Amino acid sequence: MTSDIAPYGYCRDCGKPTIETTPDGDNRLRIVCDSCGVIHYENPKNVVGCLLEWRGNILLCKRGIEPRYGYWTLPAGFMENGESTRDGALREAKEEATASCDDLKLFGVYNLPRISQVYLMFYGRLKDGYAKANEETLEVNLFDEKDIPWDEIAFPVITEVLTRYCERHSERSHQVHLADIYSRPGEPLDIVRHT
Amino acid sequence: MTSDIAPYGYCRDCGKPTIETTPDGDNRLRIVCDSCGVIHYENPKNVVGCLLEWRGNILLCKRGIEPRYGYWTLPAGFMENGESTRDGALREAKEEATASCDDLKLFGVYNLPRISQVYLMFYGRLKDGYAKANEETLEVNLFDEKDIPWDEIAFPVITEVLTRYCERHSERSHQVHLADIYSRPGEPLDIVRHT
Numbered sequence: 001m002t003s004d005i006a007p008y009g010y011c012r013d014c015g016k017p018t019i020e021t022t023p024d025g026d027n028r029l030r031i032v033c034d035s036c037g038v039i040h041y042e043n044p045k046n047v048v049g050c051l052l053e054w055r056g057n058i059l060l061c062k063r064g065i066e067p068r069y070g071y072w073t074l075p076a077g078f079m080e081n082g083e084s085t086r087d088g089a090l091r092e093a094k095e096e097a098t099a100s101c102d103d104l105k106l107f108g109v110y111n112l113p114r115i116s117q118v119y120l121m122f123y124g125r126l127k128d129g130y131a132k133a134n135e136e137t138l139e140v141n142l143f144d145e146k147d148i149p150w151d152e153i154a155f156p157v158i159t160e161v162l163t164r165y166c167e168r169h170s171e172r173s174h175q176v177h178l179a180d181i182y183s184r185p186g187e188p189l190d191i192v193r194h195t
Numbered sequence: 196m197t198s199d200i201a202p203y204g205y206c207r208d209c210g211k212p213t214i215e216t217t218p219d220g221d222n223r224l225r226i227v228c229d230s231c232g233v234i235h236y237e238n239p240k241n242v243v244g245c246l247l248e249w250r251g252n253i254l255l256c257k258r259g260i261e262p263r264y265g266y267w268t269l270p271a272g273f274m275e276n277g278e279s280t281r282d283g284a285l286r287e288a289k290e291e292a293t294a295s296c297d298d299l300k301l302f303g304v305y306n307l308p309r310i311s312q313v314y315l316m317f318y319g320r321l322k323d324g325y326a327k328a329n330e331e332t333l334e335v336n337l338f339d340e341k342d343i344p345w346d347e348i349a350f351p352v353i354t355e356v357l358t359r360y361c362e363r364h365s366e367r368s369h370q371v372h373l374a375d376i377y378s379r380p381g382e383p384l385d386i387v388r389h390t
Contacts, residue, residue: 010210012235015201017210025330028275040207044274045238046313079239080223084306084375085313106304106373109315111279118241118280120304120313135220176371178301180279 049076108177243283244271252337303372
């Protein structure tokens with residue numbers, strides 16, 4: 001929450017109000033401290049997650065938190081400092097679905113420029129076919145492709161991953177997908193597919 | 196710069212000192228405001244860049260800024276809010292080397308967990324073979340593979356991209372590389388290659 005005195009918030013380094021301005025040698029508006037001069041850059045965040053399969057069935061989690069409470073999703077969440085994208089995807093599978101995987105591979109990179117997020121999605125085999133709901137998940141389930149609840153998927157990017165995974169089921173090539181997604185949850189898919 | 200009063204800095208939202216603590220329901224130390232309670236998450240940053248080729252030669256830029264002033268690199272830089280990874284790579288090519296590309300494709304994803312960065316590197320054809328140094332670049336040049344200045348490359352991740360690009364020159368498959376890099380600039384390459 002910012003105040004009338006500091007509509008752009010406060011400096012993390014010195015606690016004084018920040019302003020919005022274009023620094024010398026830059027070409028974009030940045031949040032800059034009016035007292036100590038530090039530039040506070042803001043950058044996109046990565047979401048890492050995975051599609052885990054067991055005997056032809058795909059692991060989905062029913063969300064127990066907002067946004068999109070009660071909708072189905074793949075295990076995924078914000079990447080943490082100090083970890084790799086792959087380790088982050090494994091951590092999310094463990095945290096959200098008590099699930100493990102020994103052969104995780106990169107599936108696709110999905111840009112969500114509207115909300116400044118990049119999804120890095122992996123795929124692999126669900127170890128021992130075992131999964132169990134954790135705190136942030138109401139329920140986990142293994143879905144045959146023909147039973148995927150397409151109308152109850154939480155986010156457009158998850159619909160896209162499931163769609164592309166099912167499309168290529170017969171071939172199982174290792175081509176990685178790169179796509180830009182513009183639609184909000186519940187809207188028709190607005191996407192530019194690069195590969 | 197932080198003070199004795201606020202060793203973990205100040206709250207962006209209210210300007211009061213923050214503390215380091217593990218919030219309820221979390222399992223990691225976070226920077227949390229002791230006054231308004233906001234949690235200030237910190238996440239890895241993406242670097243986006245590209246390898247552009249013109250008639251068998253690769254475009255490299257000699258860095259005009261620290262770190263690694265005077266060393267050679269591929270055009271690359273921090274991804275900005277509101278853009279896609281691909282658009283960011285194109286922007287960096289334009290900013291650092293006045294270079295364009297019409298057929299940019301994802302080449303590889305490189306994790307640098309030690310410094311909490313993810314490199315998303317693309318490749319394509321340098322449009323019209325044209326490039327020119329800009330403010331942050333001392334010099335641009337097109338290198339035949341046999342003339343790449345391997346001992347003067349700025350960062351391990353750039354060495355890795357160039358190495359893998361040259362290795363696969365004969366095949367030109369579209370397999371994407373995923374690797375975790377641990378070495379600092381100037382150190383022997385310490386890497387785990389996943390694909």
